[in-house]
Amino acid sequence: MFSRLTFPGFRSAERFADLSKFSTYCYIRDQKSVSFIRALPSALNRSISSRSIPLCPPEALSSFTVRKAGRAVFGNRPDLRTRSLVTTSKMNDVSVGFYGGGMMAEAILKGLLNRKTIAPQNMWVCELVQARREELAKLGVSVTADGEEMLSNSNTIFLAVKPNIVPIVLEDVTNFEKQNRRKQLLVVSICAGVDLGSLAAGNPRRKCIRVMPNQACLVGEAASSFTLNKKCTQEDREVVETLMGSCGLLSEVPEKSINAVTGLSGSGPAYVYMMMEAMSDAGVREGLPRAVARQLACQTVLGAAKMALEQPDVHLGELRNRVESPGGTTIAASAILENRGFRSAVIEAIREATNRAEEMSKKE
Ligand SMILES: NC(=O)C1=CN([C@@H]2O[C@H](COP(=O)(O)OP(=O)(O)OC[C@H]3O[C@@H](n4cnc5c(N)ncnc54)[C@H](O)[C@@H]3O)[C@@H](O)[C@H]2O)C=CC1
């Protein structure tokens, strides 16, 4: 039992215990490392049993603090999920602005609104296309075609334009910073292949964060990673953790890994849709009604993903083997997939997407 564990931000350990009833996991970290605790009934007794802390040496515990998180998870157990404990009071001071009101901006906005992480009156979108502005205004957020208006009303600026537009909007940001020297913006880019160095163009003191989310922000099930530049503070990290944690799972990675994240999970929904489309077509070919085939394909992916996430210690190959009965139907199908190079096609596809993100970083 480790009663010295501290709970900043919670009025008392009991309060934490109360909140933890709603949570499967929360995470703890100190300055050097990140780990998890499982919010099990042991936490309800003001103390936490060592068995519920698989990744953390007991002697390090007294310096750990329980942190408040949205749905964020960190460290080497990105498979573990948290549900909302509390939002930080810091978030009351955060006003979010978006350059670009396209698909990804909408997905993130809806993720934030669904979780009530930021009130709609504290969100602004700068979008050039009027029809998109009208669509987003229905969410209750403020819309404008004027970058300066959005910048004046926000302190955390998401770049959600296509990568080739980034230099254009950064010029606006630089001009705004020159005219408003006392206001320091936090710039959060979700743009593929735009590195931290480019994000600081025009102002080497700019605080920049690179996030690679995916479209599942829309349903709070994104798989995202982020990296910070050296100007960012711990508070900035907490802001991005809270914002993007509201949209799904989140992990911090070094910048050199962001292009791989782009290739794997940023683009990933497209590969999975392709798989589901093929499964659905196959069902139709075998005589199933299309609606039934579609639902079976989608739910199969959802169920398999859920089982894999809930059993992080079981190798994915082992999970597959459990479906493959000896001499049965599945192994007959798996043999065809192996023969046609299914796995190597996926591996090469993700390499190609990663290379493309790297190319975009260098040339565009
Ligand atoms: N689509 C996806 O699944 C993912 C996209 N991303 C990144 O997100 C970024 C945005 O992608 P999408 O939302 O898919 O693109 P999108 O084309 O749907 O949205 C971009 C929006 O920016 C607007 N825009 C263009 N110039 C502008 C300007 N100067 N000021 C304000 N608005 C302007 C456009 O009118 C458009 O509505 C890209 O950089 C992409 O790399 C990242 C992860 C996943």
Ligand SMILES: O=C(O)[C@@H]1CCC=N1
């Ligand atoms: O295809 C793209 O470039 C963007 C980035 C990740 C997903 N879509």
